[in-house]
Amino acid sequence: xxxxxxxxxxxxxxxxxxxxxxxxxxxxxxxxxxxxxxxxxxxxxxxxxxxxxxxxxxxxxxxxxxxxxxxxxxxxxxxxxxxxxxxxxxxxxxxxxxxxxxxxxxxxxxxxxxxxxxxxxxxxxxxxxxxxxxxxxxxxxxxxxxxxxxxxxxxxxxxxxxxxxxxxxxxxxxxxxxxxxxxxxxxxxxxxxxxxxxxxxxxxxxxxxxxxxxxxxxxxxxxxxxxxxxxxxxxxxxxxxxxxxxxxxxxxxxxxxxxxxxxxxxxxxxxxxxxxxxxxxxxxxxxxxxxxxxxxxxxxxx
Amino acid sequence: xxxxxxxxxxxxxxxxxxxxxxxxxxxxxxxxxxxxxxxxxxxxxxxxxxxxxxxxxxxxxxxxxxxxxxxxxxxxxxxxxxxxxxxxxxxxxxxxxxxxxxxxxxxxxxxxxxxxxxxxxxxxxxxxxxxxxxxxxxxxxxxxxxxxxxxxxxxxxxxxxxxxxxxxxxxxxxxxxxxxxxxxxxxxxxxxxxxxxxxxxxxxxxxxxxxxxxxxxxxxxxxxxxxxxxxxxxxxxxxxxxxxxxxxxxxxxxxxxxxxxx
Numbered sequence: 111x112x113x114x115x116x117x118x119x120x121x122x123x124x125x126x127x128x129x130x131x132x133x134x135x136x137x138x139x140x141x142x143x144x145x146x147x148x149x150x151x152x153x154x155x156x157x158x159x160x161x162x163x164x165x166x167x168x169x170x171x172x173x174x175x176x177x178x179x180x181x182x183x184x185x186x187x188x189x190x191x192x193x194x195x196x197x198x199x200x201x202x203x204x205x206x207x208x209x210x211x212x213x214x215x216x217x218x219x220x221x222x223x224x225x226x227x228x229x230x231x232x233x234x235x236x237x238x239x240x241x242x243x244x245x246x247x248x249x250x251x252x253x254x255x256x257x258x259x260x261x262x263x264x265x266x267x268x269x270x271x272x273x274x275x276x277x278x279x280x281x282x283x284x285x286x287x288x289x290x291x292x293x294x295x296x297x298x299x300x301x302x303x304x305x306x307x308x309x310x311x312x313x314x315x316x317x318x319x320x321x322x323x324x325x326x327x328x329x330x331x332x333x334x335x336x337x338x339x340x341x342x343x344x345x346x347x348x349x350x351x352x353x354x355x356x357x358x359x360x361x362x363x364x365x366x367x368x369x370x371x372x373x374x375x376x377x378x379x380x381x382x383x384x385x386x387x388x389x390x391x392x393x394x395x396x397x398x399x400x401x402x403x404x405x406x407x408x409x410x411x412x
Numbered sequence: 413x414x415x416x417x418x419x420x421x422x423x424x425x426x427x428x429x430x431x432x433x434x435x436x437x438x439x440x441x442x443x444x445x446x447x448x449x450x451x452x453x454x455x456x457x458x459x460x461x462x463x464x465x466x467x468x469x470x471x472x473x474x475x476x477x478x479x480x481x482x483x484x485x486x487x488x489x490x491x492x493x494x495x496x497x498x499x500x501x502x503x504x505x506x507x508x509x510x511x512x513x514x515x516x517x518x519x520x521x522x523x524x525x526x527x528x529x530x531x532x533x534x535x536x537x538x539x540x541x542x543x544x545x546x547x548x549x550x551x552x553x554x555x556x557x558x559x560x561x562x563x564x565x566x567x568x569x570x571x572x573x574x575x576x577x578x579x580x581x582x583x584x585x586x587x588x589x590x591x592x593x594x595x596x597x598x599x600x601x602x603x604x605x606x607x608x609x610x611x612x613x614x615x616x617x618x619x620x621x622x623x624x625x626x627x628x629x630x631x632x633x634x635x636x637x638x639x640x641x642x643x644x645x646x647x648x649x650x651x652x653x654x655x656x657x658x659x660x661x662x663x664x665x666x667x668x669x670x671x672x673x674x
Contacts, residue, residue, distance in 0.1 A: 129534070149534075150534070154561065155557075155560065155561070155564075157557035157560065157561065159519075159523070159553070159554040159557055160523045160526070160554060160557035160558050160560075160561050162523075163520055163523030163524050163526075163527060163554070163558070164523050164524075164526055164527035164530065164558075164561065165527065166513075166524065166527065167513075167523070167524045167525070167526070167527025167528045167530075167531060168527045168528075168530065168531040170512060170513075170527075170528070170531075171527075171528060171531035171532060171535065171537075172531070172535075173531055173534075190517060190520075191520065191523070191554075194514060194515075194517055194520060195513065195520055195523075195524060198505040198514050199505055199506065199513065199514070
């Protein structure tokens, strides 16, 4: 998604009040943005705490400030700077974390970001974007850039289905229809499930929904999705994020408060940082029970 | 307008009364910071400028400075640290234009000041940015991140004042994690460092006004050699006045001493 992110940012860079900070990252990805923005593209060095506070101050002075790094260096290292300097003042700083979830795979646990949006959504006014497909980036950057409050973009690896049109960007998109369970997948996981879901019979096929914005209160449940939850055989939420603070917990509370009790409720989520062996993103998804095989097991289990 | 001794005396006494009536500590570091803060607000910080108090535990001195300027009124100070106040123990996040950021967790203000100065330079804004840090705060890694950044970007529209009272939360800085000599360490970052007697208004004023070469783009740092609890004999250089509230007898003694000193 970095290429598409860069394209979208280059298009937006005509705004003279836009400034972009990177924590010394972006090789082979952001050079065109650097060229387009000239002195407004600032490498803040390996100093993420300072980068976030400087971004907050620039936003306070009327700039559209973006701050980019590998995901955990963007939200975990400068946690207090996001909390105090950005969120306490509701400043429109745009945080961009590359390689969300297990995106950095075999690079090891320091580079994984599997509690990012749960942590950030604890702050008032924070909006999170988890695009599904590469094609989403232009619209996501546009929406995020125009937001008048703090926001976080979790960049992952888009998994667009072969030979199939991508539905245009929306916070909620139904990707498959059938008589099976409702599956809500957050971010690119939705794309990874699509081909397998399409191979199932209509009777067994889940209603696969892709969710790209959080928190739930920002967009609410679509009417059709709510109907499927109420009338269908159950709900499965899948996210490359730990259970605590994840969307699975948020949706369960949302439904419980409204007296809605799905026939079944399954939650597939990132397990933890406690692995002794590492591998690719696909490997770590499988270890967490987030791959397609695990999804099919979950929705067809009694 | 030039800061007068009468104004300084009134502000010190108001600060003491505010802390006495609210039963709040942190008075030592407020007294070390107050003189320079008052001077800044009365003679240097104009409507185009920004002041960021990084040592947020000296909020009392900031509130009294704003009161002294007529920006906060008496009723506001009466509510200091009480239920429903805008004036919390550390600067609030909103509601007072002259306080741009909530500070109190140390190590944030210098980066915020650097970002403000950079934004204003990029906007060709004429305003100057002032920031006051504590000395213990220089143990925070983020403060050094900010120093590297503001030096690299040659933020000459930024002036930093360090309240160098040599005492921190649980002892003398030199006995805990010494940064002595702080001026020498800072000069290694290619900034303009001046050491100034921190309770000598003429000396602080002269340092702030000191001319520089046209080509000199270095940010200016004033290391204010101050005394924690300045002006009150039983508080001066005593760590416990980082925390202790004043009882009535101590308050009256402190006020009497200030009257004698000024």
